[in-house]
Amino acid sequence: MFFVDILEIEGLGNRSYLAGGREAAVVIDPPRDVERVVAAAAGRGVRIAYVAETHVHNDYVSGGLELARLTGATYLVPAAARVSFDRTPVADGDTLPVEGGLALRALATPGHTPHHTSYILQEDGREVAAFTGGSLLIGSVGRPDLVEPRLTEKLARAQYASAHRLAAELDDAVQVLPTHGFGSFCSSSQAEGDSSSIGQERKTNAALTKDVDTFIADMLSGLEDVPAYYAHMGPLNAAGPAPVDLTPPRTAGGKEIAERLAAGEWAVDLRSRTAFSAGHVAGTVNFEAEGKLATYLAWLIPWGKPVTLLADSPAQLAQAQRDLVRVGIDRPSAAATGDPAGWLSEGEVLRSFPRADFAALKKAREADESLVVLDVRRDSERAGGYVRDSVHIPVHEVHDRAGEIPAGTVWVHCAGGMRAAIAASLLDAAGRDVVAVDDSFDAALDAGLALTTGPGH
The missing domain is CATH 3.40.250.10 (Rhodanese-like domain)
Incomplete structure (x- = not known):
């Protein structure tokens, strides 16, 4: 009997998956912080046999290379993806044994990227789940404009064709398990619901209910702005992301925080907006740790700008570090926790606004x-x-x-x-x-x- 565990990547609107049988499993589109994936596999008592990428991601830094290194798993990457590291290239139709009667079949589904590949989980020759990455989403599809503006319409048509291929080749009961679409800006429109099937998508997904020209016109007219940090994610993933360092940053006092602000660096207060407005260090900015921290901070901060994190607790700081490495903000320059009065330099007072x-x-x-x-x-x-x-x-x-x-x-x-x-x-x-x-x-x-x-x- 197979299993599929969903690993929610909160804040980014994405999901990763651990799927397999009694002894072996495959991981689809893992996050940068791979400890959670390793723990999930250990909890299941399974060996990670494969780590599979549906595409070179534009919205987060992948942990695939590091996860494969740590576990000895075979790292599957679409053959047409241009990357600078060793991997096992997969092409349309390739079928890989997982264990016993479980296998993984690669199915080319270009559109979100030119090389996008979905993976179909088979049990005893019966297809049971489709890991569709940024292709067929729940009620939507992945946006086609993240690679190159000149390719957008071509990719949009490919996305439509890929959705129809999935619907034509798979039975109604097959689960649809996308990576994007749960609040991710990689979705071409707001997806609804947490689970779906091929049969459900046939009835409700615009890519499967509209003619191609209407679908493309509607999708392209509805695309929102792309988060600025997306421009850096693809190159980082193609080069091969480095392992992450989640150890606590060095502690900064009020004098250092003031000096960093004076030098044009950012100091980000992670506390709630209620606490921040009531009292904060002048010049700091508020990105709530409980909000979409990674998306909005990575979008707004000038890329590469040093950042100091200010948190109400070490636990809040640690979670923020984990969220930020997923979008390539790897090491804060410094940090401070506790009462904001302790973050002041001599002679300063807390600032507030209503x-x-x-x-x-x-x-x-x-x-x-x-x-x-x-x-x-x-x-x-x-x-x-x-x-x-x-x-x-x-x-x-x-x-x-x-x-x-x-x-x-x-x-x-x-x-x-x-x-x-x-x-x-x-x-x-x-x-x-x-x-x-x-x-x-x-x-x-x-x-x-x-x-x-x-x-x-």
Whole structure:
């Protein structure tokens, strides 16, 4: 009897898989921090026989090379992928024995990348699960625009064809087990649900229910901005990622933190947005450890910029390090934990700014119509409605476009509060007076704020 264990990569919206039988298993698309995978295999009492990549990833640094080295597993990488390390190339139709009646068949599914390959788990000749990587997702497909702009439409057509190949070759009962699509920006649209099958996808997936031209036009028109750090992930994975070092960083006191900030480095406060707004070191920025830390910090920080991490506990710091190595932020320059008062240099005091809801914004606007409302949601979110006369700068552009924000106190909002807190901290670090709106955007209408749709600045 086979098993499939799902390894959620929280924060990145991805999954890795451990699948096998009584004695041997295969790992699909492992994360950079491989200890968790090794522990999962040990818990099952199985040997990792194969480590398989569906493609050279653009959204995270793979742990495949290191996992294969540690376990002695055969490292499977699509033959057409250009990489700089030794691996076992796999091509369409290759079938690899796992144990007994279990086998893994490679099935070429280009589209997310030109070399993308899915893996089909077979039990006694019957196909039971499809590890579809960034090809067929739950209700969607992987985006085709991450490799090269000139290839986007060609890859989109390949993605459509690959989805149809999977649907044509596999039975309805076969599980669909994608790597992307659980909040990942690698998905071409927001996927829904946690599990699926080929039969379910035949009924609901746009790639299988629309004609090719309609599907491509709809998909390409709906693509969001690509996180900036994606540009660095593919090259890192193709070169062969180095082993990670998750030992605690050196401890910095208040004087060193101030010196690093003065030198233009980033000091990232990992505490909750509530705690940060109540009191923080001037010049620091807030990326909540419990939010999508890796995605948003890697997206916003200038690539390679030294970073100091400030956490409320060693456990929070350790988890943040683990999250960040997954996106190539390998070693913090320094760190500090505990009470933020201990992070101050001599003569400094903690800085703070207010938090509010949309009802408070309505009252403040009635008292002062000139106050600045900054909307940091994505373009697609704003298209559904926005606060009249608000300024729109998506959160990932706030650092570079802060000079475009009019003078005055800035009330920053997003859809729920997390991105508003990031943007508010960036503006606060730049010396602006801010109010972070920590509220659901649905409450804006209930509060009586005037909303509008259509073109907006």
